[in-house]
Amino acid sequence: MAKWELGRLWQTLTYFEVIPFINCWQRIFKRSQLQKSKQQTSMVILVAGATGGVGKRVVKNLLEQNYQVRALIRDVARAKDMLDSRVELFEADITIPETLKPEMMQDVSTVICCTGTKVQPVEGDTPTREKYYQGIKFYLPEVVDTPELVEYEGMKNLVKVVSAHIPPATNKLIFDFTNPNAEIKETWGAIDDVVMGGVSQSNIRLADGKAIFSGIVSTDNNGGFASVRTRNFDTPLDLSDYEGIELRVIGDGKRYKFIARCEGKWDGIGYCYSFDTVYNFPTTIRIPFQDLIPVFRAKTVEDANKIDASKIYSMQLMLSKFEYDGELNPKFEAGSFTLQVEYIKAYGGQAKPQFIQISSAGVTRPGRPGINLEEEPPAVRMNEQLGGILTWKLKGEEAIKASGLTYTIIRPCALTEQPGDKILYAEQGDNIRGQVSRDAIAELCIQAMNLPQAVNKTFEVREESQQGKTDWQNLFANLQQDS
Missing domain, CATH: 2.60.120.430 (Galactose-binding lectin)
Incomplete structure (x- = not known):
């Protein structure tokens, strides 16, 4: 009969931390050794437009809930001043497809898109984009950030790279x-x-x-x-x-x-x-x-x-x-x-949203028969003067739906800086008006990310008058999937 191999037994017990005193020191050593590798292999949430009013709130909430966050931003220097140092920064421009590299999508499980057109108040005061990305200079004379370029062409560029690299929603x-x-x-x-x-x-x-x-x-x-x-x-x-x-x-x-x-x-x-x-x-x-x-x-x-x-x-x-x-x-x-x-x-998991888009209430109203523009919010009344911003947002939504990704499209009413402490009301049909806190929309994005009930749904949202917590599952369960 062979002898009991006590050396191998001891090695097994210590490796699996069965001996309490040694366990303590092993954990300390192991965590310091693995901290970097865990950072590299955890699933990532990509936030596009992370320095905007909603985007920076989404990033903050994700970090507070212990998610690993990657920010797609145009200007690294600006982002470093605005965002937590734990955020991984990826400099790119959705309107320049060459900057949307595959490495942007490494380990990404969900994209939350908060991009939008910056409206210029003075005609002619819109600078052309002249920018370096990863050592390559892109100069586009006479091209400005028009709603068509950002809300539609940029969205097509983004969903193309996302759909090519994001893993299936039903597997982990x-x-x-x-x-x-x-x-x-x-x-x-x-x-x-x-x-x-x-x-x-x-x-x-x-x-x-x-x-x-x-x-x-x-x-x-x-x-x-x-x-x-x-x-x-x-x-x-x-x-x-x-x-x-x-x-x-x-x-x-x-x-x-x-x-x-x-x-x-x-x-x-x-x-x-x-x-x-x-x-x-x-x-x-x-x-x-x-x-x-x-x-x-x-x-x-x-x-x-x-x-x-x-x-x-x-x-x-x-x-x-x-x-x-x-x-x-x-x-x-x-x-x-x-x-x-x-x-x-x-x-065999239930599909969850892979792409969450912040759009806008009112995107279907410009040109809709029977609409009284005098009763509509400024964005609807001034759609043409603003370069057809709502029209192009709607086309961007259509690009997301055609991409094959599972998605949630959120159409907030007028955004405010108020605390997000009121119950949210959601409806479909693009008829509601009102206002909603940017804080509330940021949290709505994160809740949607984890709920199968949110898959392939487009809806408008505003705040109710009463304060309280929103029942997120019930909010999404009462909405119909897009046909």
Whole structure:
């Protein structure tokens, strides 16, 4: 009988922070090491027009709610004076498509667009745009920021690059092993049967655009399993909006297990799913949450609750000689093994808005039969004098709807600097008038971003007279999707 490998046991327990005193120092060291990589890999909210009246409020609210924010702005120097230093600045101009680079969209999950035409009060006092972007000079003589250029042509440019690079709204990428980084390397570690006296050995390494889980599994010393597992996530994953987990793998013909945990215990209940692989052939494995089996040390737990997908603490991949309750894995063989994993994602989620646009109430009214311009707000009465600003905003909305992105188009009534402490009222048909706080619109954007009920809806919004909190879900649930 082989000796219990105490060195490997100690290494496993310390890696997974099972020993309290060492845990404390490990966390301090790990956070300092991973701070930069987490900053690079977290999903990002892109705010276009981030230095405008609504845009700067959107940025502020996002930061307060711990989102990572990237600002699309024309002038970096101006933005640095206005925005928090935590905001990543990307200098570009939506009216110059060459400046909208693919890297602008890296890791972006949602775009909140607060761009708009700056109306010039004096005829002839509109400077031409002469600007450097990433070392390239763009000079457009006789071209000014007209509503057509900003609200329509600029919007087409923006949605084109967004639709080409934003990920599908119904999937959530959890681990992308095709783009390895320090955080992934420090998250996964081996847990083999050494914890119960066995001698199996495994590891996980990143190579050729995949995570390679490999090693040698042995039944000596009553062992028979090898696995790799994540450390507990700093913040448990909320996957409650999704149907299950998807893995893209290349296997060796053996049967493996995927395990997720919805509590932070080292040795608590795990939720398991067994899956077969085809030798050296790419396979997509879909694991519905409802099919995960609650187990404790390979024994099913009959009275356990179903997995709580709103708090996933860790994930694990395992090769074991056992299935469940003493039954043997029919495809198990002692010896070497290899499982290559390209990605792990949540699938089947409800679509949420990918593009949120701040438009304007009244965009359909210029030229509408029966409209009495004397009763309309100034923007509607003066649409022609303002270069057809509402007409071009409406065409910009149409460009968003034609892009294939899931969207929410918000048409605020007259914007004010008042506190956003009143209940919001929303309606469709472009008939309402009134006013609404920029603070309230900024928060409305963030709420819409997280609600499937907001998908593909266009609506007008104003404040009610009474103070209070808006019921966001009810606000969107009472609106109809665009046809």
